[in-house]
Structures are given as structure tokens and as C-alpha cells.
Amino acid sequence: MPEDRQTRVRYLIIAILFAVSCFSYGDRVALSIAGAAMAKDISMDPLKMGYLFSGFSWAYVLGQLPSGGLLDRYGSKKIYGFSIVLWSICAFLTGFAGYLAASAAFTVIFALRLVSGFAQAPVFPGNGRIVALWFPTSERGLASAIFNSSQYFALLIFAPIFGWIVHVSGWRSCFWFMGALGFVLTLIWFKNIYGVREHPSISNSEIEYIETGGGLVNTDQGPKANVKGSPLTWAAIKMLLSQRMLVGVYIGQYCIVTLTWFFLTWFPIYLVQARHLSILKVGFAAAVPGLCGGFGGILGGMISDRLLQKGHSLTFARKAPIMAGMALSMTMIACNYAHAQALMLLLMSISFFGKGIGALGWTVISDTSPKGMVGLNGALFNLIGNMAGITTPIIIGYIVQKTGSFDDALIFVSFTALCAIVSYGPIVGEIKRLDLAAPSPAAANR
Numbered sequence: 001m002p003e004d005r006q007t008r009v010r011y012l013i014i015a016i017l018f019a020v021s022c023f024s025y026g027d028r029v030a031l032s033i034a035g036a037a038m039a040k041d042i043s044m045d046p047l048k049m050g051y052l053f054s055g056f057s058w059a060y061v062l063g064q065l066p067s068g069g070l071l072d073r074y075g076s077k078k079i080y081g082f083s084i085v086l087w088s089i090c091a092f093l094t095g096f097a098g099y100l101a102a103s104a105a106f107t108v109i110f111a112l113r114l115v116s117g118f119a120q121a122p123v124f125p126g127n128g129r130i131v132a133l134w135f136p137t138s139e140r141g142l143a144s145a146i147f148n149s150s151q152y153f154a155l156l157i158f159a160p161i162f163g164w165i166v167h168v169s170g171w172r173s174c175f176w177f178m179g180a181l182g183f184v185l186t187l188i189w190f191k192n193i194y195g196v197r198e199h200p201s202i203s204n205s206e207i208e209y210i211e212t213g214g215g216l217v218n219t220d221q222g223p224k225a226n227v228k229g230s231p232l233t234w235a236a237i238k239m240l241l242s243q244r245m246l247v248g249v250y251i252g253q254y255c256i257v258t259l260t261w262f263f264l265t266w267f268p269i270y271l272v273q274a275r276h277l278s279i280l281k282v283g284f285a286a287a288v289p290g291l292c293g294g295f296g297g298i299l300g301g302m303i304s305d306r307l308l309q310k311g312h313s314l315t316f317a318r319k320a321p322i323m324a325g326m327a328l329s330m331t332m333i334a335c336n337y338a339h340a341q342a343l344m345l346l347l348m349s350i351s352f353f354g355k356g357i358g359a360l361g362w363t364v365i366s367d368t369s370p371k372g373m374v375g376l377n378g379a380l381f382n383l384i385g386n387m388a389g390i391t392t393p394i395i396i397g398y399i400v401q402k403t404g405s406f407d408d409a410l411i412f413v414s415f416t417a418l419c420a421i422v423s424y425g426p427i428v429g430e431i432k433r434l435d436l437a438a439p440s441p442a443a444a445n446r
Contacts, residue, residue: 006205006206006209007201007206008206009199009202009206010134010135010139010143010206010210013134013192013193014131014134014135014147016189016192016193017130017146017147018146018147018149018150018153019185019188020080020123020189021124021147021148021150021154022154023154023178023181023182023185024123024150024154025150025154025155026154026158026178026181027091027116027120027178028154028264029154029155029162029264030175030178031056032053032265032266032267032269033159033162033163033174033282033286034166035052035053035268035269037166037171038098041098041102042098042102042103042106043102046269046400047394047397047401048106048397049393050393050394050395050396050397051394052106052109052113053261053393053397054390054393054394055113055114055117056113056114056116056117057117057261057386057388057389057390058117058390059113059121060118060120060121060386060389061117061386062118062121063117063118063122064121064125064379064383065237065376065380065383066121067083067122067126067375067379068122068375068376068377068379069375069376069379070122070375071125071129071375072129072372072373072376076126076129076130076133076193076375077189077194077195079126080123080193081186081189081190081193083119083120083121083122084182085182085183086116087115087116087119087120087182088181088182088185088186089179090112090113090116090119091116091175091178091179092175092178092179092180093175093179094112094116094172095174095175095176095179097112124147124362124378124382125378125381125382126375127144127147127148127362128362128365128374128381129374129375131143131144131362131366132369132374133195134196135210135213135366136210136212137214137308137367138214138308138309139213139305140305140363140366140367141300141301141302141317141360141363142298142305144360144363145299145300145301145302145359145360145363146297147362148297148301148359148360148361148362149294149297149298151260151264151293151359152289152292152293152294152297152356153290153291155263155264155286155287155289155290155293156287156291156294159268159284159286159287161177162174163281165177196210236373237376237380240377240380241380243434244428244429245368245428245430245432246368246381248423248424248427248428249365249368249424249428250381250384251384252420252423252424252428253361253384254385254387254388255326255417255423256326256355256358256359256385256420257386257389258388258391258392259329259351259413259417260355260359260388261392261393262396262409262413263289263293263352263355265392265393265396266396266406266409267289267348268286270409271286273400273406274405274406275341275344277341285345288345288349289345289348289349289351291349292350292352292353292356293353295356296325296353296354296356296357297357297359298356300321300322300359301363303320303357304317304318304320304321304360304363305317307320314367314431315429318360318363318364318367318431319425319428319431321360322357322359322361323358323421323424324354324357324358325354325355325356325358325359326355326358326417326418326420326424327417327421328350328351328354329354329358329417330354330417330418331347331350331354332347332348332410332413332414332417333410333411333414334347335347335348335410336410336411354417358420361381361385362378364431365377365378365381367431367432367433368431369434370433370434371433388416392413395409396409396412396413399412
């Protein structure tokens with residue numbers, strides 16, 4: 001361990017979290033970009049496509065609580081790393097499933113999306129947990145914003161690549177590409193991710209800086225540090241759900257994730273069907289809001305940390321960007337009246353920029369989770385939030401099929417942004433770290 005110099009290993013850690021999270025969202029973007037071509041090959045109407053989009057989230061949601069308990073019990077490196085391997089295999093197999101007969105292809109791809117969703121369940125609880133370990137409170141806003149901005153940069157990075165791949169060699173190649181990339185990231189993950197005190201390249205001064213600033217540096221210390229007292233019990237979940245502040249954060253995340261899933265699933269289809277863009281142009285057009293969302297996400301974290309450093313309360317520093325960002329996101333509804341393609345892309349970009357600024361939920365989870373329950377609280381937060389991944393694709397698919405238009409779908413998505421403002425306003429109240437004792441297994445069985 002370096003003794004005489006100030007290291008910044010935490011920056012390497014957040015860079016890896018960003019890269020892996022981009023890959024996770026890239027797996028979801030692959031289906032949305034390939035969706036139009038896939039729908040023709042296996043005969044899917046909008047509602048059936050909505051169910052295929054949502055299939056990932058059914059298992060993703062069900063996997064949240066088990067993944068949170070496993071992360072707290074066995075640490076982030078093993079559980080998260082195994083997840084990368086599993087969903088990479090699923091991506092690779094999805095490409096081959098496209099050679100089956102139409103009905104069989106839909107069934108197999110749906111099943112693979114379920115497995116992939118379950119495999120990816122530890123990603124964001126793991127991210128939130130690792131940030132809570134590796135970053136002091138004053139840097140968590142930006143750190144969380146960086147990994148959370150992966151959802152926008154994934155669209156920016158992968159949408160043009162997938163648009164080109166579909167145009168040149170067909171939709172199946174998108175999934176083969178993602179499978180190969182996943183195995184490369186697996187090697188990077190296991191070579192570089194450790195607990196704070198166990199990292200071979202970190203200095204004592206960086207450990208001290210993280211610890212004195214509020215980082216939970218001892219959470220993953222030692223191979224058996226978290227085996228006893230794992231909080232994966234119904235009593236622990238009930239305890240978290242009894243906290244009004246956390247319930248408000250959970251509801252707010254559901255609303256914010258609704259916007260995410262619109263952009264990750266139906267937005268490229270909207271560009272093809274409602275705006276009549278070619279698949280090649282869709283890849284680049286979808287990247288523009290993604291770029292704006294990415295910058296908004298990083299800016300939101302910087303603003304939040306800056307407000308905190310200037311002496312504002314933690315509550316104001318976290319809430320102000322979230323509520324302002326959600327207000328900006330509501331500009332999406334104006335696309336119903338924008339006939340020019342350039343104006344539509346501008347409005348969507350503003351909306352996604354605002355969504356990025358307001359996406360600070362994981363920062364709030366890092367700030368508020370009881371010690372020893374960071375993984376479980378993050379998992380519960382992600383479970384409730386990603387129920388929007390089930391409802392949003394289906395609701396929009398139903399609206400489009402019934403009305404033949406995306407106008408009401410944009411109204412629906414804009415309304416959820418308003419609900420997020422209400423949730424983070426009067427419901428959440430003061431933001432602070434909770435001091436809750438995780439119930440013992442014996443207490444949970446009483």
C-alpha cells in the first residue's frame with residue numbers, strides 16, 4: 001500500500017462503475033434500437049412489443065431484494081461480477097434466438113430478457129453501495145451522478161453504434177456485440193474492484209480522507225465482514241417502508257424511472273413511427289437527447305455538491321436540483337405541437353437534460369441509508385423505482401395501440417415528472433441518515 005503519496009483510487013472506481021453501468025443500459029438500448037427490425041421478423045404489434053420491453057423489468061424488480069441482501073452479505077465484487085458474466089451470456093444468446101421461428105423466437109427472447117433482468121438486479125444497488133464505501137459525503141453527489149448518467153451516455157454511445165450495426169448486418173449482431181463486450185468488462189471488474197482498505201493501490205491518506213468525510217470504509221473489510229446479521233428479513237424491509245422520508249424517495253424514483261424507460265424503449269420507436277425517421281437516422285437522433293441527459297446528470301451532481309459545500313442544508317442541496325430538473329422534463333409535452341423535427345429534438349433534449357439534473361435518487365440513498373443496510377435500502381429503492389420499467393412500456397404500448405398516436409403517451413410521461421416534484425416536496429421532508437438497528441433473524445420470526 002502506498003504510504004507517502006495521496007492516491008485517488010476512488011476516481012478509478014467510479015470510472016469502472018460508469019463503464020459497467022453504460023454496458024448495462026446499453027443492453028436495454030440494444031432492444032429498443034433493434035426493436036423495429038425485430039418486430040418485422042417475429043411479427044409483433046405495439047402491445048406485444050411493450051410486453052417484450054417490460055419483460056426485463058419483471059425479473060429486474062423481483063431480483064432487487066435478494067441482490068441487496070447478497071451485496072450486504074458477500075460484498076459487491078463477487079455478486080456484481082457474477083452478474084456481468086450472466087447477462088453477457090444472455091445478450092449473446094438473444095442474437096441466436098432470432099433464427100428460430102417467429103413464435104418460438106418471441107418466447108425465447110422474452111425468457112432471456114427475464115434472466116438478463118434478474119442478472120442485472122445488483123448493478124445499481126451495488127453502485128450505490130460502492131459509492132457509500134468509497135466517497136465522502138461531500139463528493140457523493142457527483143460520484144452518484146456519474147454512474148447514474150450512464151443511462152444517458154449509453155443512449156449517446158450505443159444508439160449510433162446499434163443503428164449502424166442494424167443497417168449493415170441486422171439486429172442480431174447488436175446482441176453479439178454486447179455479449180463480447182461484457183466478457184471484456186468482466187476481466188476489468190475483477191482486476192480493479194476491492195473494498196477500500198483492501199485495494200492494493202490505495203494510500204493511507206486516501207483511506208483517512210474517505211473515512212473522516214463519512215465514507216463507510218469498513219463495510220466490506222475482510223472476506224467475512226458481512227456474513228453475520230444480514231438484514232435481508234421482512235422485518236428490515238418493513239422498517240424501511242415505515243419511514244416517510246424513504247417512502248417519498250421511493251415514489252419519486254418510480255416517477256423518474258418512468259421517464260428513463262420512455263427514452264430507453266419507446267423513444268426510438270417514436271422517432272420511426274411518429275416522426276418517420278430511418279433506422280440509421282434514429283440512432284443519431286436518439287443520441288442527441290442522450291448527450292444532453294448525460295451532461296445534465298453530471299451537472300446536477302456538481303450543483304448538489306456545490307450547494308452543500310457552500311453551507312446549504314443537505315435537504316436543500318439534494319432537493320433543489322431534483323425538483324428543478326423534473327420541471328424541465330415536463331417540456332416534453334410541447335412535442336405534441338412541434339411539427340419541425342429540429343424543434344422536437346430540441347424539446348426532447350431539454351426534457352432529458354432536466355431529467356438528468358433531477359436524477360439524484362442514488363445520492364439520496366447513499367446519504368440516508370442506515371449503516372449495514374445500504375445494499376438492502378438501495379435494492380428496495382431500485383425495486384420500487386423499476387416497477388416503472390414494467391408499467392411504462394405496457395402503458396405506452398396500450399396508448400399507442402388504442403389511439404394510433406404518441407400524443408397521450410407524452411402527456412402521461414410528463415405527468416409523472418410532476419408527480420416526482422410532489423413526492424420530493426411535501427412527502428420526503430428533511431433528508432438525513434437514518435439510525436436504525438437492523439432486526440435480528442430471531443426478531444424477524446416473532
